[in-house]
Amino acid sequence: MNWLTNFVRPKIRALVRKTEVPDNLWHKCPSCGQMLFHRDLEANLHLCQHCGCHLRLPAKKRLAMLFDDGVCTAIELPKTPADPLRFRDRQRYSERLKDAQNKTANGDAIQVAHGKIGGHGAVVAAFDFEFMGGSMGMAVGEALVAAAKLAVLQQAALIAVPASGGARMQEGILSLMQMPRTTLAVEDVKEAGLPYLVILTDPTTGGVTASFAMLGDVAIAEPGAVVGFAGARVIAETIREQLPDGFQRAEYLLDHGMVDMVVPRHRLRETLARLLDLLRRPDPPAEVLRLPLPEAAGAASHDDGPRAGQD
Numbered sequence: 001m002n003w004l005t006n007f008v009r010p011k012i013r014a015l016v017r018k019t020e021v022p023d024n025l026w027h028k029c030p031s032c033g034q035m036l037f038h039r040d041l042e043a044n045l046h047l048c049q050h051c052g053c054h055l056r057l058p059a060k061k062r063l064a065m066l067f068d069d070g071v072c073t074a075i076e077l078p079k080t081p082a083d084p085l086r087f088r089d090r091q092r093y094s095e096r097l098k099d100a101q102n103k104t105a106n107g108d109a110i111q112v113a114h115g116k117i118g119g120h121g122a123v124v125a126a127f128d129f130e131f132m133g134g135s136m137g138m139a140v141g142e143a144l145v146a147a148a149k150l151a152v153l154q155q156a157a158l159i160a161v162p163a164s165g166g167a168r169m170q171e172g173i174l175s176l177m178q179m180p181r182t183t184l185a186v187e188d189v190k191e192a193g194l195p196y197l198v199i200l201t202d203p204t205t206g207g208v209t210a211s212f213a214m215l216g217d218v219a220i221a222e223p224g225a226v227v228g229f230a231g232a233r234v235i236a237e238t239i240r241e242q243l244p245d246g247f248q249r250a251e252y253l254l255d256h257g258m259v260d261m262v263v264p265r266h267r268l269r270e271t272l273a274r275l276l277d278l279l280r281r282p283d284p285p286a287e288v289l290r291l292p293l294p295e296a297a298g299a300a301s302h303d304d305g306p307r308a309g310q311d
């Protein structure tokens with residue numbers, strides 16, 4: 001009826017309306033503060049091109065970057081009861097779960113896939129920090145048990161890639177029970193004589209650190225990753241002392257013997273392949289030579305046969 005409201009107003013609105021920009025096109029580097037375009041990030045394995053900071057990686061991309069040619073088969077994970085305690089804080093746990101599932105398009109905070117790494121069979125369990133802080137509840141525990149069983153079944157290596165705030169408090173004791181369960185699951189892999197490797201990514205804390213994450217045959221960490229049980233602030237407040245620089249960071253843990261190697265993200269696959277080569281090679285890579293014995297010991301034991309390098 002009124003041409004002013006029906007015709008002119010929408011036109012003016014259209015003119016002054018801000019063009020809508022999706023909010024996920026740009027990311028801010030948590031280390032240097034530079035703005036990073038999402039395409040650049042994806043092309044660069046989610047590394048900041050300005051300072052090399054390792055940003056968090058979704059589980060799906062983590063799986064794709066670890067397997068040969070990015071080829072892997074994701075397995076369907078066992079179903080677990082949702083919200084067994086009917087937990088509620090500001091929001092129902094069941095609603096939180098649904099929100100996280102919609103946001104990440106994952107069932108829970110973990111994905112498991114199998115394929116080849118450097119030609120060796122491998123099962124990888126990768127965490128998704130975006131899903132409720134990668135917290136470990138029943139679904140995550142069950143997925144790790146399934147991954148360990150699959151590794152034993154396929155006689156393949158098991159590789160865990162945690163990125164977790166720890167136990168999922170909404171599942172109370174049931175989430176704490178996943179610590180011994182996952183510990184036993186990786187023990188099964190070790191008992192079967194198969195390698196179990198862990199790639200500690202930012203952050204690996206709480207109950208995850210206190211269980212399967214620290215049990216790898218080789219503990220690999222990404223540069224700058226925070227790995228620890230209690231948070232640095234809690235520790236500083238408890239012991240009332242200033243903590244050293246880089247406390248709980250991967251490099252600090254390497255210096256103090258908590259991790260074996262710190263490997264940049266783009267070299268992870270080749271490092272895994274090399275480790276699996278070493279751990280799974282059926283024969284030694286070269287002829288086995290006996291170490292030359294010290295002179296006295298050599299003279300004392302004639303029945304040892306000829307020594308290396310003496311014929």
Ligand SMILES: [Zn+2]
Nearest residue numbers: 029032048051
């Ligand atoms: Zn940066």
